[in-house]
Amino acid sequence: MEATLEVRGLCKHYADGDRLVEVLNHVSLDLAGGRSLAVTGPSGSGKSTLLNILAGILAADAGMVVLRTGEATVDLATLNDAERTRLRRRHIGYVYQFFNLVPTLTVWENTVLPARLNKRLDLDARAGELLDQFALSARRDTFPEVLSGGEQQRVAVARALVLQPPLLLADEPTGNLDATNSKHVADLLFSAAREQNVALVIATHSEEIAARADQRLHLNVDTPPLT
């Protein structure tokens, strides 16, 4: 089976003053639908940078990122910013560590936001099911500020799954949660990946979570600064 996500020779550096900081150095990976990949590494090793490139929020300096959606196969490196944005909006779910929800939208509105942005009114029913499944139905009309951290992350996962995306990115999704909630959210992510045939990339500091993933990518900060 062809991989949903295929990354080859990905490089990324930042300019810090007149110093160049090499963050990603020839990263390659393959990930099929229904499988999960844990990205680990010390702080500053480039986990978030990698996820941002996979999401098309950042452009890589070199290498290719091929995403196979149900409709087409695209190399993100060949797209401009506007095209990457459109791709992300339709085919990629993203869960952050915090500030996942728009404070001025209710739980329901936050959840259906991707569907509305894509003019997919037919997905309202699915959004309702997801909220039910994640035990959030009672919170439907409340605003995020009154939700607990665990609830907020569950809403974020539900939102990321509404569009049934081929690729789901999660950047330390449990970093702010206690053990119980952490496990609950991780369960949701991994089972969603398996059951809905989603390729899941999860950046994490937690060994426990990393151990549950099917594959693993470890990043290091050992790359020396170039001038």
Added chain:
Amino acid sequence: MIARALLRFLQRTPLSTLMAVLGVALGVTSIVSVHLISATVAERLDELIPRQLAGFTHFLHRADLQADNYFDLRRRWRSGALPDVEGLSPLIDESLLVDTRQVRAIGVDLFSADIGVVEGAGSAAAEEWRWDGVWVDESLVDVVRLPVNGIIAAPPGTLVGDIGVVQDLLGWPSSRISYVGARFVSPWDDLRSLGEALLPGLDAGLPEVTPALSEAGWQIVSLARQHPASQFGKSVLFNISALGALALLVAWFLMYQVAVSWLRRLWPVFERLHVLGVSWRELGGYFAAAMLVLGVVAGGLGLAAGYLLAVQLYGIAIPQAEPEFSLDAWVVLKAAGSSVAVCLLGGAVAFNRARHGIPAERRLHAALILPLAALAGVAFDSSGLIGGFFSIAVLSVLTALAVVPLLNRLRLHSQRLAGPLLVRLSLRELFWYPREFSIALAGLSLAVATAIGVGLMIDSFRADFSRMLDRRLTYDVVVRGGDELAGIASELAATPDVSRLQRYQTVALRIEGAPFELIVTKVDAFEAARYGLSTPLAPDAALLSEQGARTLGRGPGDTLEVDGRELRVAGVFSSFGDLVPRVIVDRGSGLTGRLESLSINADDPARVLGAIRSLSSAAEVELQADLRRIALDTFDQTFAITAVLITIAMVVAGIGVYVAVTTLRLNRRSSTRLLHGLGIVRGESALMDLSLGLGLGAMAVVLALPLGLAFGWILCEVINPRAFGWTVALALSADALATPAFWGLVAAAVAGVLRFGRDEEGTHVART
């Protein structure tokens, strides 16, 4: 070191710094230009009062005044009965004809050292005076046959001489005088003149305090009331000054908003410095110093721009005169002072609120006390123009205070908001971050409300004015002045073309001490209808102008003594634009005056016009259609300044909204990142910005509508009567309501959508 850091901060936020300076400079521009114009106009208005009378604060009148009455009064004064009076002097002030010229003859006591000093161009030294000589203004030099001691600066047709000389001129006995001039002193005098220097026209806005006079039989009339033309002009100035201050007030709101936005970013730094041992007082001092720098820069810019604007505005409002503006110490002081005050106060309030938050119970007290205060300013006529504007200011504060509670309340219901998600998302931000918006919102609604209030007043006024013109302009041709009027009249009476010929005799006189213009004409049914009366005027009846009725406190049915004759007031007519109150009587009353104008109806007005021109070259002839146009043009010119001042306030308010929206963006950085992650495209984020701007504009308009209506009502029913003696019936013109609302929305929408500088605002916020 902290100072340098602050300056660097200002440098690194060039856009909000620029906006702040621009806003405050515009506020200063507005008050400087108004000041310059007002000071120039006030000076001219002062010239309307002959210098020899200007030294008095009040005039004492009495029926059948004899010199003995004066001497009695003087004796009582000397014995200490009138402690507030600093000087008393007999005066003659009458009009008479010299050849065919109407002359105002003023007789003063040349012996009284402290008053009535005659000076001016060509005035001779005292030894060279001739006691039987007179001082005249330039226009009379070749007219009078008396020896001329000198030329004085006075309104055309003014003659000043010793009492005896003027009595001779009038053919009066030496026992007769017109009235007594008095100078009352009050502990407020210095304060009032300081106020007048700072805000030309202010004096006309202060309540008039009539000193108590215990002596029986005397009527006391203030200098202002005895010279209504000058007072009229100053009232206009006061109104404009009040409006000019609006932009400054809105600039204060803006400065506060900017300070809030800056402090939001500086606060973490300040807190760190405080932990390191820098006291809050010191930090506040540095912040104030930064504000001071801004204030000085903005003040300088505003001063220069204000001068340029004054030249432009003067050209619009008074096109026939060349302005001479002087940037004297007062203006500089005012510009620098107000700009520094605005910056420091805005900064101080923001700083204190950042440190201590906003006390909640004060709001409650304000909500109870302010409406009462507003009511008091409106209810008590004796509070003068200041009272009316005080009410307006109080209502504005009340609205500003209502913003946050209102937004909080709306927030509770915001769940039910419908519409596209992104629009909902943006609109709710209004209710989520009320502190960021409240002041900018208040500023915008104040500007819109003022535009609505003034617009309503102008439209209502214009409607009343043109209704008055419709009723009054019933003649085809009007002929004025000239000595040939009598000749023209008899010539025209014989012309078959002329279907109606109306003769108006005029005379200036005093009724109960107040100056009036008496008009004597044949008031048949046709003429009476022009003043809203359905029947001809009886010989023992009179028509009073609204100002006259107000001056005397009389209405229909009351009686009135005019030149020794008892008359019944048959009606009161509206008289917009009159400087002096008028009383109209029928020819049958036996009163007479000088023939000063003719009004003519004719089948062919153009032919009559030609006939008059061939009879006399001196007579001024006007066609009815022209009169109407000129009257309305003058009306519109008068309000041109108003429009410019309101526009400035609106622009400043718009800048305030822009700053508020920018502050919000700082709060929303995580949301922005999130939405970007969800794949929001440029168009969608523009839609969100637009929704936020429009939502803010809509809120401002909602707040501004009731406030604007209240302003309009106060301007029509309170300010106009107090300033000019006439009432304007408030008419709710859709235009006056819709136009400011539209521009308010536009200003807010533009402020919401403008993107430039937004990224700059975030660059030095700690990276997350």
